[in-house]
Amino acid sequence: MQLGLQIASLWWSQCPLLATSRRLCIRLRFITSSSSAKATHWLDEECDDFLPWLEQKAGVEISSVLSIGKSAYGRSLFASKAIQAGDCILRVPYSVQIAPDNALPEINSLLGDKVGNVAKLAMVILVEQKMGQASEWAPYISRLPQPGEMHSTIFWSEGELEMIRQSLAYQETLNQKAQIEKDFLAIRPVLHRFPNFFEDTTFKDFAHAYSVVGSRAWGSMKGLSMIPFADFLNHDGVSETDVLTDEDKKWSEVIADRNYAPGEQVLIRYGKFSNATLLLDFGFTLPYNIYDQVQLQLKIPQHDLLCSMKLELLHRHCTPTVKDVNGFNSSWDSFTIKEVRSARGKGRGIPQSLRAFARVLCCTSPEELIDLAMEAEQNDGRLARCPLKNKSREIQAHHILLSRVTQLIEEYNASIKSLGPVNSPSMSEKLALRRQMSRDLLTGELRVLKSAYAWLKNYCVNLTTTNCTISDEIGRLRTIQGNEA
Numbered sequence: 511m512q513l514g515l516q517i518a519s520l521w522w523s524q525c526p527l528l529a530t531s532r533r534l535c536i537r538l539r540f541i542t543s544s545s546s547a548k549a550t551h552w553l554d555e556e557c558d559d560f561l562p563w564l565e566q567k568a569g570v571e572i573s574s575v576l577s578i579g580k581s582a583y584g585r586s587l588f589a590s591k592a593i594q595a596g597d598c599i600l601r602v603p604y605s606v607q608i609a610p611d612n613a614l615p616e617i618n619s620l621l622g623d624k625v626g627n628v629a630k631l632a633m634v635i636l637v638e639q640k641m642g643q644a645s646e647w648a649p650y651i652s653r654l655p656q657p658g659e660m661h662s663t664i665f666w667s668e669g670e671l672e673m674i675r676q677s678l679a680y681q682e683t684l685n686q687k688a689q690i691e692k693d694f695l696a697i698r699p700v701l702h703r704f705p706n707f708f709e710d711t712t713f714k715d716f717a718h719a720y721s722v723v724g725s726r727a728w729g730s731m732k733g734l735s736m737i738p739f740a741d742f743l744n745h746d747g748v749s750e751t752d753v754l755t756d757e758d759k760k761w762s763e764v765i766a767d768r769n770y771a772p773g774e775q776v777l778i779r780y781g782k783f784s785n786a787t788l789l790l791d792f793g794f795t796l797p798y799n800i801y802d803q804v805q806l807q808l809k810i811p812q813h814d815l816l817c818s819m820k821l822e823l824l825h826r827h828c829t830p831t832v833k834d835v836n837g838f839n840s841s842w843d844s845f846t847i848k849e850v851r852s853a854r855g856k857g858r859g860i861p862q863s864l865r866a867f868a869r870v871l872c873c874t875s876p877e878e879l880i881d882l883a884m885e886a887e888q889n890d891g892r893l894a895r896c897p898l899k900n901k902s903r904e905i906q907a908h909h910i911l912l913s914r915v916t917q918l919i920e921e922y923n924a925s926i927k928s929l930g931p932v933n934s935p936s937m938s939e940k941l942a943l944r945r946q947m948s949r950d951l952l953t954g955e956l957r958v959l960k961s962a963y964a965w966l967k968n969y970c971v972n973l974t975t976t977n978c979t980i981s982d983e984i985g986r987l988r989t990i991q992g993n994e995a
């Protein structure tokens with residue numbers, strides 16, 4: 511049944527959050543279901559007409575088991591009836607999805623390949639917004655988040671961004687802003703050609719539309735599309751549900767991964783995203799995110815007499831730069847560390863490539879480096895993946911990592927301390943929220959670092975205090991690699 515389905519993932523991202531539930535004008539209806547004490551939810555009367563409108567436009571039923579409501583996450587979808595795992599809970603045909611092709615042909619032809627799909631889709635949103643009630647998408651467009659409701663770090667002030675300077679999210683935010691500016695420059699001539707739509711369009715409007723697209727559009731074989739109704743689903747990092755697209759049937763659908771009682775909020779997983787990604791792309795964080803990660807960079811000191819030989823060796827054997835699911839790069843000198851579940855466990859989370867770098871770093875003679883190169887050639891070509899034969903050198907290599915991790919732990923502790931209290935009577939709601947999200951981000955990354963510290967410490971202590979020899983360690987490593995393969 512699932513063979514024809516392609517998994518679509520939420521594209522690049524960004525968005526608003528809690529602020530929507532505080533808007534005074536929203537009328538809410540409190541519903542209690544008799545089947546479960548927990549089965550209570552807020553129906554959003556403002557959206558009563560939404561599903562009937564979309565179903566009429568599509569000419570088919572989209573969902574018979576979901577209703578639109580409000581939760582702490584903003585607009586949300588709730589089970590209106592009991593849902594069983596495996597049930598299809600919504601199905602949105604392509605005909606009512608908004609894709610870059612929906613742009614007016616005269617605008618599309620001018621945009622050409624100069625800008626990416628996010629910018630193109632943002633232009634579609636801007637045109638529909640300008641058309642107001644005359645837009646065929648008005649009921650959808652009017653439900654998109656307003657600028658004041660967006661909390662992606664691209665909307666943070668410089669002072670607010672300082673709170674997360676320690677995290678990679680800081681640099682990624684600057685990169686994202688630079689990309690939006692570049693796209694805006696590229697579309698400006700087109701904006702000028704269509705003053706009836708874009709006369710008053712500012713960079714801020716474009717950035718808002720860009721961010722709305724980023725946090726609500728799914729990438730699929732069809733390209734990038736906004737999927738009305740499905741985009742009211744909020745994120746849960748442990749859900750196994752995704753939005754699927756069926757190219758043959760030309761629809762996107764969601765299959766429940768578990769049972770839901772009437773009144774329960776239905777959640778999906780946008781992706782295996784860290785808090786840095788959730789914050790940058792969607793404007794929220796999770797209090798505890800199992801996908802948190804930290805980027806660790808190592809340098810070969812220039813005063814190292816073997817610096818150029820080490821660099822040459824590392825470059826020759828380095829694996830190509832890879833982008834992880836969060837879109838962040840790992841390269842030859844920067845490594846992604848994930849939480850190591852157990853200090854005594856298998857060491858997943860401390861990348862082998864990072865340990866290899868440290869082993870190369872602590873070599874003190876050309877002979878040692880030549881030995882490593884030969885060993886790599888005799889094995890699978892990868893450098894320094896096995897523990898060094900010289901036990902004290904192996905410990906030294908891991909001490910280099912320990913000291914780098916310790917330094918980062920100190921820096922994170924200082925950053926968290928400098929955040930100050932998350933709430934005070936004089937603080938605006940917006941700042942309190944952003945401070946809380948900064949805290950979630952930094953404490954999650956600190957947790958990852960502490961787990962790496964515990965693992966490295968345990969490894970060094972084991973090598974120092976036990977009779978464990980390097981050949982025992984090599985055997986242990988081979989078993990791990992075998993298990994992981």
Ligand SMILES: C[S@@+](CC[C@H](N)C(=O)[O-])C[C@H]1O[C@@H](n2cnc3c(N)ncnc32)[C@H](O)[C@@H]1O
Nearest residue numbers: 525526527583584585741742743744745792794
């Ligand atoms: C695809 S939209 C989901 C619908 C959205 N709640 C709304 O009001 O339209 C994604 C946005 O929902 C909010 N959101 C989703 N999951 C969340 C969560 N677990 N915690 C907080 N906010 C969440 C964020 O504002 C995010 O940018």
